[in-house]
Amino acid sequence: MKSVLGVLLLAVCQAQPIPFRYRQEFAPKADALVSQKERLVFADVREEGFLSSWKTSNWHLIQGGVEAVGSRRAEWQRRENFVREVLGGVEPFVMIRGYRVPWLTLSMGDPDWTDYTVSTKVTPGKNCSVGVAVRYLTARQYYLFLLEDSNRATLYLRVQDSESMTALRVAPLEVRPDRTYSLAVTVAGQRITCTVDGRVVASVTDPTLTAGKIALIADNPARFGPVSVEGVLRRRVLPPLPDCAAPRLVHQVRLPPVEGTRDLMLFDVDTDGQLEIVAAESTKAGYPYRAFKFDGRELWRIAEIRHPTTEEGDHPIQVFDINGDGKNEVVLARDFRLEVREGSTARLLYSVSTPQSNPYLESRGYPYPKLLGDALCPVRISRTEPPGLYLKDRYTNLWMYDHKLNLLWHKALGTGHFPLPVDVDRDGVEEVMASYTLLRSDGSEAWKLRIGDHADNIAYESLDPGKKPKCFYVVGEMGLLEIDPLSGSLRARRELGHVQTLSIADYAPDSPGLELLVVTSWREDQIHYLLNRDLKILATWQGPADEIYPVPWGRRGRVLALGANGVLDPMTGRLIRRLPGTVLEVLDDDRWGNAAVIVREGDSVKVYAPDQRNPPPRMVRPYQRVHSLYLPKVALRSAEEP
Numbered sequence: 099m100k101s102v103l104g105v106l107l108l109a110v111c112q113a114q115p116i117p118f119r120y121r122q123e124f125a126p127k128a129d130a131l132v133s134q135k136e137r138l139v140f141a142d143v144r145e146e147g148f149l150s151s152w153k154t155s156n157w158h159l160i161q162g163g164v165e166a167v168g169s170r171r172a173e174w175q176r177r178e179n180f181v182r183e184v185l186g187g188v189e190p191f192v193m194i195r196g197y198r199v200p201w202l203t204l205s206m207g208d209p210d211w212t213d214y215t216v217s218t219k220v221t222p223g224k225n226c227s228v229g230v231a232v233r234y235l236t237a238r239q240y241y242l243f244l245l246e247d248s249n250r251a252t253l254y255l256r257v258q259d260s261e262s263m264t265a266l267r268v269a270p271l272e273v274r275p276d277r278t279y280s281l282a283v284t285v286a287g288q289r290i291t292c293t294v295d296g297r298v299v300a301s302v303t304d305p306t307l308t309a310g311k312i313a314l315i316a317d318n319p320a321r322f323g324p325v326s327v328e329g330v331l332r333r334r335v336l337p338p339l340p341d342c343a344a345p346r347l348v349h350q351v352r353l354p355p356v357e358g359t360r361d362l363m364l365f366d367v368d369t370d371g372q373l374e375i376v377a378a379e380s381t382k383a384g385y386p387y388r389a390f391k392f393d394g395r396e397l398w399r400i401a402e403i404r405h406p407t408t409e410e411g412d413h414p415i416q417v418f419d420i421n422g423d424g425k426n427e428v429v430l431a432r433d434f435r436l437e438v439r440e441g442s443t444a445r446l447l448y449s450v451s452t453p454q455s456n457p458y459l460e461s462r463g464y465p466y467p468k469l470l471g472d473a474l475c476p477v478r479i480s481r482t483e484p485p486g487l488y489l490k491d492r493y494t495n496l497w498m499y500d501h502k503l504n505l506l507w508h509k510a511l512g513t514g515h516f517p518l519p520v521d522v523d524r525d526g527v528e529e530v531m532a533s534y535t536l537l538r539s540d541g542s543e544a545w546k547l548r549i550g551d552h553a554d555n556i557a558y559e560s561l562d563p564g565k566k567p568k569c570f571y572v573v574g575e576m577g578l579l580e581i582d583p584l585s586g587s588l589r590a591r592r593e594l595g596h597v598q599t600l601s602i603a604d605y606a607p608d609s610p611g612l613e614l615l616v617v618t619s620w621r622e623d624q625i626h627y628l629l630n631r632d633l634k635i636l637a638t639w640q641g642p643a644d645e646i647y648p649v650p651w652g653r654r655g656r657v658l659a660l661g662a663n664g665v666l667d668p669m670t671g672r673l674i675r676r677l678p679g680t681v682l683e684v685l686d687d688d689r690w691g692n693a694a695v696i697v698r699e700g701d702s703v704k705v706y707a708p709d710q711r712n713p714p715p716r717m718v719r720p721y722q723r724v725h726s727l728y729l730p731k732v733a734l735r736s737a738e739e740p
Contacts, residue, residue: 115212115330122206122325124164146203146237146313147621149173156202163219163323166202170317171225174199198261198575198596200621205234207311207327214329215284216312218322222247224275226318232283232290233310236640237622238595241266241307242315243283243292243300245273253292253300255307258638261593266290267300278323285329341653342665342674343708348690350704351394357381361408362698364683365389365417367397368442369425372687375703378413380406387415387430389444392689392703398444403432405470409492412515414471417441420501422484431471431489436503450503456495456510464491477519479506479539481526488517488530493552496532498541507541514553514574522558522583531556531570534579536586545586551575554598554619558583561602561631562611571614573597578616580633590633595622603648603657605668606636615659615668619643628668639671647684650693651675651708660684660695679704 122143145157149168156168214232222228222245229244242254242263251271254263271294273279284291292300309332314322353360358381364373367389374397375390385407389397407413407430414431421427426441437449452469472492476485484501490513498506509532517532522544530537534547554574560566569589570581578597580590598619605613611631618625626646628637644662651665652658659668664677679697686692695706 113332113335115332117330118208118211118214118328120207120325120327124159124162124324141206142208143204143206146205147200147623149200149202157204160321163321164204164314165322166204166228166314166316166318166320168202169319170199170201172318198621200237202316203231203237203313204315204322205231205237205311205313206325207234208331209235209310210331210333211311211327212309212330212332213286214327214331215282216325216327217280217282218314218325219278219280220245220314220323221278221321222273222275222316223319223321226275226316226320227273228316228320228322230281230283231313231315232285233307234313235307235310236625236638238625239307239638240310240313241283241285241290241304243281244315245271245279245281245294247273247275249273251292251294251299253290253302255304257306258635259593266302266304269299271299336670336672339667339672339674340656340658342658343651345665345675345677345695345706346709348694348705348707349392350702351375351390351392352702353377353390353394354396355701360701361411361413362682362703363413363415364685364696365428366426366441367417367428369419372689373683373685376415376417378407378415385432387432387444392705397442400430400432400439400444405433405466407432407470409470409472412473414474414489416474416476416487418476418485420476420484420487421447422501429474429476429487431469431474434466434468434470436471436474436489436499438503448503450499450505452489453497453505453508455491456508469495469497473516475516475519477530477539478521478526478528488519490517496530496537498530498539509537509541511535512552514556516556518556518558518570520558520583531558531572533574534572534581536583547581547586547588549576549579554596555600557600557602559602559612561614565611566631571600571602573600573616578614578627578629578633592627592629592633592635594618594627595625596620598643599645601646601648601659605648605657605659606630607656609636613668615646617643617646626671637669641666641671645681647681647695649684649695649708677706 158165158167216230220228225247227244227246229242231240231242234240238258240256244252249272251269252265253267255266256263280295282293288303288305290302356379361378363376365376367374377388379386385403387400416429417426419426420429420438428439428441430437431452434452435449436452438447455464455469472490474487474489476487479486486500489497493513496509496513500506512533514533517530519528519530521528527539533553534549536544538544553572557571558568560568570583572579575596577594578592582589595618597616600614600616602612602614609630614629616627624640624643626639627635630636642662647660648657649660650657659666663673665675667674679699682696682698684695687694690705690707697704
């Protein structure tokens with residue numbers, strides 16, 4: 099009884115209003131201003147999202163304030179011109195809609211701020227709309243009071259599952275460039291009151307959002323002065339963190355240092371049933387591949403590679419039995435050759451020239467006459483022969499080969515990062531899901547959804563195993579799509595922003611079926627959505643936009659989320675157990691047990707296992723591992739389940 103009363107009393111105390119005052123002077127100390135990928139991160143101030151550049155900040159600190167230096171309008175116009183130039187009257191491949199270009203946004207404060215007044219000074223530049231957001235939760239959830247260069251002041255509402263904003267109140271107001279305005283927005287209960295230079299210009303009652311941070315927002319260069327916020331907050335009552343096993347370092351190997359960069363992948367190159375480390379290196383002398391055992395011994399080296407083996411981080415190399423001899427071969431594209439090599443020694447067995455590059459849409463500026471290759475993947479194209487493979491460029495061309503490296507066909511289409519081979523009709527031969535097109539093994543189209551842009555990740559799974567059939571879950575610029583695999587009909591869509599990665603697992607044991615955990619990147623980035631089997635949002639949180647791995651490290655094998663910083667609570671994103679390094683894979687291995695986490699930390703590869711007396715139940719994955727980078731993480735569940 100005492101424990102129950104204690105919980106209730108804690109909940110009441112946490113729900114009580116707590117007065118606060120906040121002031122942001124934008125005057126950093128030397129250790130307070132840091133950068134993440136050149137993004138402005140200052141104390142609790144965070145730049146949200148990017149425009150066309152993935153790395154260049156759109157905000158600069160200035161004397162007595164902060165300045166937006168990017169241009170949403172220029173980005174919008176550039177993309178519209180780009181689309182018209184590329185399309186040339188043909189069927190659209192790239193279609194960047196104007197409203198998907200993000201606002202320049204600088205958020206700050208506490209998501210538990212409830213009723214408060216925010217005050218600041220804004221100076222719009224030429225052709226600029228500028229304002230302040232309140233009850234800001236993510237780049238897709240907030241109220242925005244905006245001074246628009248069309249000479250009006252508008253209070254908007256942005257809701258999570260919508261690409262556009264709803265105007266709650268519009269008032270005429272002369273907005274002149276380079277004039278400084280004093281803005282104040284007050285939120286009290288459901289009432290929102292907006293003033294300009296001390297005069298109320300908008301007042302609205304709306305119940306949608308009840309708490310959140312504040313943000314400075316503009317669509318063209320503009321300046322902001324110091325920010326003051328005063329009011330009350332109410333701490334949310336969060337459930338206790340799930341129990342989680344402590345990570346135990348069970349093995350580590352230090353690789354020889356390299357003068358350059360190195361990407362690591364895991365493959366069973368010598369067919370001993372255990373994974374080895376394959377390093378793709380970039381040095382002044384070339385771009386060698388090297389294979390290491392987990393005791394540090396080098397198995398082989400493919401040297402004298404003159405050209406880069408990756409365009410943007412994805413290496414065209416896989417390890418599988420391509421000739422049917424019962425042993426794995428290394429299949430790779432390098433220096434305009436497609437090669438098959440003996441897995442244990444890397445001895446060349448046979449090779450062919452890669453195809454001529456095809457100048458299709460985005461590939462028109464490709465600098466080489468032949469293909470270097472962006473990714474390749476084994477595909478079962480015959481019921482009686484060993485698997486063949488596809489080879490692709492970055493986004494727009496796919497070539498299919500048989501196991502002897504005979505070119506079977508070529509297709510110019512939106513490929514996405516990694517087309518997914520899967521036997522949809524269960525005839526023993528795999529189809530290939532390339533973005534929004536399902537290709538038969540002979541290259542013909544089974545169906546096609548006429549959707550612009552490319553897919554960033556694809557999974558083929560049932561969110562209610564044994565009760566519902568499998569579907570394709572495709573993420574990208576269009577958000578999250580659920581697609582019927584036989585007909586190609588669009589069964590559901592969630593407009594969540596630019597979704598980059600997804601994983602499927604039993605993240606919420608109290609919810610029936612499996613859950614999808616998807617993460618946005620680039621525009622309105624670092625938003626995590628946990629969705630149930632009906633694609634209803636169970637939780638939303640922000641954190642580093644990295645790939646999420648399901649790990650059964652919770653009590654009785656409960657599946658938790660492994661992200662960039664460590665093991666996370668999938669419902670709230672809170673860190674449970676810190677884990678250093680960059681995750682390479684989560685796997686079952688006889689050497690280290692179930693759910694071992696392989697991470698890279700500098701030149702070392704480390705293996706962490708859950709430190710608990712009762713190990714988690716063995717987990718199964720529903721399809722063969724085919725990708726070493728950006729692998730779709732799907733349907734982690736116990737082996738006892740169907």
